[in-house]
Amino acid sequence: AGSLEYVDSILDLTTGYYPQAVQLSSVAVSGLTEPTYSGTPMYASLTLGGASYALVIDQNGSDGKLYADTDGSKTLVPIDWIQQLWDGGDLASASFQLSTDNGRRPYRLFLEWNPGTPTAIIYFRDNYMSGQIELGGVAYKIAIIDENTDGLFDDLDHDQLLIDIDQDGELLATSASHERYWLDAPFNIDGTVYAATSVSPDGSQIVIDKSDAWVDEKVPLEVGFTAPDFSAKDADGNDLSLSSLEGNIVLLDFWASWCAPCRDELPHVEQVAKEYADRGVVVIGIDLDRNEGAFTGAVSYFGLTYPQVFDGAEGKVSSLYRVSGIPMSYLIDRDGIIRGKSLRGDDLKKAIEELLNGN
Known part of the structure; x- marks a missing residue:
């Protein structure tokens, strides 16, 4: 406890x-x-x-x-x-x-x-509960947030747990955080899965036990962390992986043909792909369409020439990157480190230029 x-x-x-x-x-x-x-x-x-x-x-x-x-x-x-x-x-x-x-x-x-x-x-x-808990012989900093603001912290399906999994002393509460979970969700630390089993109504006590459920570890997705590797087939049937592109600057762009903001952005992404192709910048489109026909039709209609991966509505790449809304993009440097998220227009080009210039 x-x-x-x-x-x-x-x-x-x-x-x-x-x-x-x-x-x-x-x-x-x-x-x-x-x-x-x-x-x-x-x-x-x-x-x-x-x-x-x-x-x-x-x-x-x-x-x-x-x-x-x-x-x-x-x-x-x-x-x-x-x-x-x-x-x-x-x-x-x-x-x-x-x-x-x-x-x-x-x-x-x-x-x-x-x-x-x-x-x-x-x-x-405008409050939270803060403390620590020992799991597997390691003390972790934790916090509980009453997300439905009912004054009770024991709603496991409505309140959230933050746990300092990477032991850096900071609880990362962003929407893409690898340290943020709904209280009723199991989580994986170094191969062991845990789950909160009870919280006192006032939030002063929490019990976390080992779980029989299995979930993969949440990978960090914030700027400064290593981008998680993935393997996939592109639209031409070629093998593609993020690790094989190490040494290049990579832009992952998540999109779908049904997404109006994505459609508006596609010509700009195509322009970036062409403008920087000879300077070590690789753009990869990750499509979240519900069927492959819509995907191939959109690629043809918009004349997209950079590599495309059909990931589907609940694909493994978008799940790995915890994509909850599109358009969404990750800018990754030559060493595989995330350097930008959801950058568009001039902000994207500025970030690419800075990486090309070694900043």
Whole structure:
């Protein structure tokens, strides 16, 4: 078992989030001790840790003042907005006090309100649990994130685990991270598969055991890590592997004919392939179409001359690179190290030139 402690802000770990929403209504929440409003109050109830907490927006034209019952006492307190967002919305960070068997515990979250959508409040966690656990005789730094922002950390299918698999002291929380897992997902460390079997509701305890399931190790896919090798047949039936291209700069471009942004980008990728072909730059297209006919038709229609691999909708190359959205690309240097991701246009050419010049 591992022990974890509450961390009051999540921004040092990640800026990503899964937004939740509650509906505002003119129907008052009963039993509240309320301030004197300057405009029209709109009410919502937020469920955290199994209990209900009232939220109120005092709306006056395009302005809205936020109030919250942060401790379950039914007394509203003002919550200051900390930032105006690019779309005109306002953002606040508020700490609530949740009741547990062992007393109260803090739970901080972000609250967002936009006068353009005045009947909803968006909310998402601004906290996480941090600690360590011993697996196979090795102590690993870990964190648990309450991704569905319900104030409970025991939803194995809705909350996430971060584990410092590479032991570099940093928990990598990006979407492509090899250290980020849903709590109900098994994970592989050095050939041994583990899975979380239980988490306490307050997130202070986690049990991770060996699993009978088998999953491959997640490879690192961030800039600075070695790009994972793969082997495939190209559209002409030739054997192709990433390792055979070592010494070249390689651009892997994941696309599909049904993807409109991909279609828009294909002529630019073709231009890059032709412009740099004589300078040691190899472009490889990895196609995710559902059938090979759509793939070959698109290659012909767009006149693509650089090597193409039909990987299919759930192919081994796109799975290896954990491609969840396209277009997606990886720029890999002569030593096989990832140097850029999702680069397009001038940014892509600039990155290629820098690699060609030894930077």
